[in-house]
Amino acid sequence: MSETIKVDIWSDVQCPWCYIGKRKFEAGVAASGTDVDVEYHSFELAPDTPVDFAGSPIDYLSERKGIPVPQVLEMLERVTGIAESVGLHYDYDAVHQTNTVKAHELLHYAKAHGRQLEMKESLLKAYFVDGGHVGRIDDLADLAAGIGFDRADVVRSLTENEYLAAVKADVAQANEYGIQGVPFFVIDGKYGISGAQDPDTFAQALRQVQSEKSGTTPTVVEETSA
Amino acid sequence: MSENTTSTVAETTEALRPIIQLLEQPEAGGCCGGGSCGI
Numbered sequence: 261m262s263e264t265i266k267v268d269i270w271s272d273v274q275c276p277w278c279y280i281g282k283r284k285f286e287a288g289v290a291a292s293g294t295d296v297d298v299e300y301h302s303f304e305l306a307p308d309t310p311v312d313f314a315g316s317p318i319d320y321l322s323e324r325k326g327i328p329v330p331q332v333l334e335m336l337e338r339v340t341g342i343a344e345s346v347g348l349h350y351d352y353d354a355v356h357q358t359n360t361v362k363a364h365e366l367l368h369y370a371k372a373h374g375r376q377l378e379m380k381e382s383l384l385k386a387y388f389v390d391g392g393h394v395g396r397i398d399d400l401a402d403l404a405a406g407i408g409f410d411r412a413d414v415v416r417s418l419t420e421n422e423y424l425a426a427v428k429a430d431v432a433q434a435n436e437y438g439i440q441g442v443p444f445f446v447i448d449g450k451y452g453i454s455g456a457q458d459p460d461t462f463a464q465a466l467r468q469v470q471s472e473k474s475g476t477t478p479t480v481v482e483e484t485s486a
Numbered sequence: 487m488s489e490n491t492t493s494t495v496a497e498t499t500e501a502l503r504p505i506i507q508l509l510e511q512p513e514a515g516g517c518c519g520g521g522s523c524g525i
Contacts, residue, residue, distance in 0.1 A: 272519075276515075277516050277517050278517065281514075281515075281516075304519075305517055305518075305519035306519055339515065342515065441516040441519075442517055444516075454514065454516060456514050456515045456516065457514045458514075461514075
């Protein structure tokens with residue numbers, strides 16, 4: 261029986277590459293044949309964004325970050341195309357740019373209740389696919405209730421900032437690791453993988469860790485070059 | 487949002503074990519929250 265491999269993933273709900281990377285990582289896990297225990301950690305890409313930011317991601321990137329609109333449009337078109345290639349139908353016309361700290365608090369709430377992965381998927385889908393708002397407590401509580409959580413208790417938790425310290429601890433740990441971008445994967449507490457890598461990269465890494473844990477030599481998959 | 491080409495972190499802090507790059511990592515998309523990759 262193989263040992264379970266812990267994978268810690270730093271990610272933000274409004275990071276398009278994080279959702280793509282999630283799909284690629286999941287494919288890599290399936291290809292690797294390993295057992296993994298995934299824990300998501302908070303990373304805030306835009307902590308200065310107001311919850312009720314009155315604009316689109318295009319407005320945010322052009323007005324707040326100074327990126328020319330044509331360049332923003334090109335970036336979004338490209339990432340939307342890549343998302344499509346992994347089965348994700350991003351709808352940037354419907355995306356609500358917002359502050360994600362409450363979404364991260366909700367992810368910690370969900371972790372404490374044993375359902376973080378389900379909550380993570382729900383938040384990403386709401387933001388990128390369904391045009392949902394992932395910054396406001398009421399909207400987040402609706403999402404949480406949609407996967408079976410007690411809505412009133414979620415409202416209580418988010419209103420009381422029950423997991424705000426946990427969010428900030430994740431962000432601090434990311435800083436200590438030197439993580440500057442997401443998604444960022446830490447495998448078995450010691451190996452880092454940055455970005456939405458292809459499934460093969462994740463699979464190879466997981467196989468190598470598995471072999472280290474079991475004291476065996478990993479099976480090398482020959483790659484052919486073009 | 488950008489093509490993140492940074493090599494993986496190899497820094498050590500006193501409280502944490504080092505993160506070591508496992509494999510050569512090709513270019514992959516990532517979000518860094520500022521400048522040209524603000525999403």
